Amino acid sequence: MTATEQRFREFKMPDVGEGLTEAEILKWYVRPGDTVTDGQVICEVETAKAAVELPCPYEGVVHAVHFEEGTTVDVGTSIIAVDTDPGAGPAEAPAPAAEPAPAAAEEDAEPQGRQAVLVGYGAAPSSTKRRARKPQPGVPAQEPAAAAVQAELNGHAAAPAPAAPAAPAAPAPGRPLAKPPVRKLAKDLGIDLATVTPTGPDGVITREDVHAAAAPAPATEAPAPRPDATEAPAASGALRPRETRIPIKGVRKATAQAMVNSAFTAPHVTEFVTVDVTRTMKLVQELKQDPDMAGLRVNPLLLVAKALLVAIKRNPDVNAAWDEANQEIVRKDYVNLGIAAATPRGLIVPNIKDADAKTLPQLAQALGELVSTAREGKTSPAEMSGGTVTITNVGVFGVDTGTPILNPGESAILAFGAVKLQPWVHKGKVKPRQVTTLALSFDHRLVDGELGSKVLADTAAILEHPKRLITWA
CATH class of the missing domain: 3.30.559.10 (Chloramphenicol acetyltransferase-like domain)
Known part of the structure; x- marks a missing residue:
């Protein structure tokens, strides 16, 4: 164990029952920056059997909380990091899992440099070619000349400019990029991530993207009433939802x-x-x-x-x-x-x-x-x-x-x-x-x-x- 690991202690989700494999974080009682003592209750989790309060086995200052309330976490996964020697000055805590690198950093990296990955995905098995970045809302598309220069810098030949405006590029095949808590949210809401438009860096799907996909699209024209329709119009004229989905957990x-x-x-x-x-x-x-x-x-x-x-x-x-x-x-x-x-x-x-x-x-x-x-x-x-x-x-x-x-x-x-x-x-x-x-x-x-x-x-x-x-x- 390195000196950094000895200072920043990761508390993993324990098996609080008999062979349980996961637990949902119901409520956090601490936040980053809070002082904690050995044995202090830091959160409440719900297992398949009951709700249980978890005590902290370390004394120090909360450095990071890795999961939000409502997230289901596997047993053995780190849920919180505690700085056991906060008086030693600033230090970089070891990350419990790899995070995607910022887009700017990726652009400046060499082709053989470190590739940003999401938890559970690992590095892409392909070569040094990078996936084309998706245009961000409000950001103008790159000019053809600039694209050619960028391609040359990346070691690739620039494609000739099309005579007519090109159609939007299809999303890259494969599993959509999203962090585990976002995948859990999409699963609970019954949303297929393949249908969600990402707005995060490097095409990563965020929680806001999932909520936006789950929200009903605004109706442009009031549909004609069906003979078998049972929903009643709300004050605004929109129809009340006829179903409520409750996650089974x-x-x-x-x-x-x-x-x-x-x-x-x-x-x-x-x-x-x-x-x-x-x-x-x-x-x-x-x-x-x-x-x-x-x-x-x-x-x-x-x-x-x-x-x-x-x-x-x-x-x-x-x-x-x-x-x-x-x-x-x-x-x-x-x-x-x-x-x-x-x-x-x-x-x-x-x-x-x-x-x-x-x-x-x-x-x-x-x-x-x-x-x-x-x-x-x-x-x-x-x-x-x-x-x-x-x-x-x-x-x-x-x-x-x-x-x-x-x-x-x-x-x-x-x-x-x-x-x-x-x-x-x-x-x-x-x-x-x-x-x-x-x-x-x-x-x-x-x-x-x-x-x-x-x-x-x-x-x-x-x-x-x-x-x-x-x-x-």
Whole structure:
């Protein structure tokens, strides 16, 4: 490592999860010139699992920030440079990647001199001939005589001047020139770079070029209305866009892939049961007044979680995983209970470690912390790994039930529907009772119909008569 490299330290995007390959920079907390200390949070990134804050491992002054917010960066790529000895005076920091040289510098260079390249392209494999520069907006085209002199200086014979004005030169074949962040922006916006007119030096496509290509062209004449047109004219007379494109990335991208893998790997079976939970709802109100539960999150989901844990204890074979590589069923002697949580970044499933070993107050505290952390977007990848069984509470949306898809690697997931006042036969008479529907999806490779039915029936029986939390535990 050279003295310059020892002074200017490059911080690379770390693998903040389990084998993740990329992360999106959500927000920078520092800018060039800011003083940073070892362990100070410098940015927030979103991986395929969660949003994570990254601490700086160096102390000094921020020399350069290599990527803008919203850029997806591969793990192992330098994202920031820190000058660890700012008092040593000015020094040229090593560039993390080659940048295109200015156009003027290229013109002055010898034919055998250094050729400017973009990150990921390398030098052109051809000879010393340079690609003709594209005319810049507002700059007059070079006169034929000047072109001939320039060609002679470059070691090439000047072509005879055409009798008539020549047509604009076609763009050079090959991959359009653009930096990785610009390519990422074009991909997110659905823009083909081959159709974008570059305005940057040496024909490089800039972010402004991509945004200009993405913007709808101004209409010169209002089109005639179509019989099937559904868009309404805006105040200016232009038509409202009928589609909005949202890039698939981060948590939502990972969730989609996981659900597809689960749905087409594990054979799902879903069973349903409708149960009278009037006594459970009464117990929830009593627990809210209990001094031992003061300050804790007490709601129906808490008792559903406790009921499922007791049912698993009575039927431990449901708490297992299918090991395809070794052709084994791995029964877990612990329960890491996942709770599906909807966040602005998508659905995540953090889990309560060793939930089966917790008392009701401990379970309530863990559940409250899990929900609060998820809402703040601070759930770590470790909190979402290692789950064994999951609960998804669709009742909070007023939904009666559903057919939930298993979390990859888990054997069962319970959907808890809305609790509603319904007519119910109770002690031989039709009375209004608090009723809900439970749905249990399970992996039929290792959970057969009998086992799945027992788990669902036991859970329902506990919620109908919550005193079984004591007698069955």
